[in-house]
Amino acid sequence: MTMMDDKTIIAKRVALELEDGTLVNLGIGLPTTVPKYLPPAIEVYFQSENGIIGMAANPEEGMETLALTDAGGGFVAAIPGAVSLDSTLSFGLIRGGHLDLTVLGGMQVDEKGLLANWMIPGKMVPGMGGAMDIVNGAKRVIVAMTHTAKGKSKILKKCTLPLTSARRVSLIVTELAVIEPTDEGLVLREVAPGVTKEQVIAATEAKLIVPDIVPVMPISEEVAA
């Protein structure tokens, strides 16, 4: 078994999906750790829907700007050439097909590749924020989430929680596998280092289409990808 923890495996694998020169929106939580594992040669422009293109990682202490924040209200930095946006322009970019990729967390994904990630009726109703627009509008949607929660599969035959969108997501990356939703169903594309196909099938409620050859995720143990 690998020594990496689950979230590191997911973040490192997702980092391989980011392409040079693209506009990317990262959801809160695990997706925000993805940039740590980007190869130095790749330059990606991060959008935060509260109003910026060119967001950079946390500013040095004492260098915070009180009006430069991410969608959670936390201080961020910006690259030279960054752009500030009002909310209509920010979502115009999202809905209008100008956003190349989003990576966001998930509560459930089902056999059709539909995502539920914004509320648990009667328990937790944080609201959808920008998630519905982003899942609908981004050119590619990657769900980065743990495979199970409290021992139960999060990849289900049918979502039991309210859907975020009727749009099929592009890829699901977990600590066990990479799964691609297709017209035929969920295809197992890769397994994590040290994980077998059988282990992934056992941890997944939804039916998986398993090709004869399923490669191992091309991620290394080193911190830099």
Place this chain on the structure above:
Amino acid sequence: MKKSISCEHAVEMIPDGASIMMGGFMGVGSPHRLIDELVKQNKRNLTVYCNDAGLPGFGLGKLIATKQLKKLVATHIGLNPEAQRQMVTGEMEVELIPQGTLAEQIRAGGYGLGGILTATGIGTVVEEGKRKVEVDGKTYLLEKPLRADFALIRAYRADYRGNLEYMLTARNFNQVMAMAADKVIAEPHLIVPVGMIPPDCVGTPFVCVHHIVERGQYYDYDGR
């Protein structure tokens, strides 16, 4: 010069039961002085349109803690547990709207449009009770325009005519909300002489702004 008034006077114009557009995103770019004054004058039964519920003790969170809202129309309330509690108990009505849809509904209200068509929300609970419109084979939801009695706008700089300039992510909903209310009150960080804000940097033209709030005691840019 007639546009500049005290914070106290500005809030006196807002009656109980008023509907208010309020800029800000997790308290960043919120009209903090006007919020404090709304608390002080204990204006009640307010309907507020805002991206979120702020944080406990910060931004709109202050008005929610004192139960001054009858209704909140927002996209996300997850960082304010008190807002979630009041929603569950029914003390405050909460309507949740996708963020891009809320922005466009406000834009429609301010730009004189009869609504907007968006695919966001199709196939989810958001579509319930709404008209669907097909355009060139694609289905959209018809989302109606939104307006309010007042807009409370946080700006970086205002001149004495009322032109507003915004700063970075404190711009967010402020710019579009300044178009969509009967009475627009701006709370700038600085008030500068007319002509100091370059025309290309004006985010909201002076014709939309009815009052600007004078600087009182010192506040940091984001009210912290």
